[in-house]
Amino acid sequence: MKCQTGKNSYSTKSLAETALIDIHIHRNFPPDQGPQNVYQCEFCGGWHFTSKSQKRNVRLQEMIDFGEMRRLQQARRWE
Numbered sequence: 001m002k003c004q005t006g007k008n009s010y011s012t013k014s015l016a017e018t019a020l021i022d023i024h025i026h027r028n029f030p031p032d033q034g035p036q037n038v039y040q041c042e043f044c045g046g047w048h049f050t051s052k053s054q055k056r057n058v059r060l061q062e063m064i065d066f067g068e069m070r071r072l073q074q075a076r077r078w079e
């Protein structure tokens with residue numbers, strides 16, 4: 001799906017959240033860097049990442065809190 005914002009668009013919130021978590025793992029972002037949450041777009045109706053959210057995405061936050069994000073990032077580094 002193409003959007004005038006030029007951002008990647010995901011058809012559901014769940015898909016966007018999964019992609020958000022994935023990008024944190026693959027790009028090895030510290031918790032406060034990279035996209036922080038997802039939002040529904042007023043132009044295309046799809047879901048995009050935002051880096052300017054006041055509040056971190058709940059699924060992402062839980063992975064950070066439980067140490068899961070760091071574990072996955074480290075596992076990837078040693079591949």
Ligand SMILES: [Zn+2]
Nearest residue numbers: 003041043044
């Ligand atoms: Zn859009």
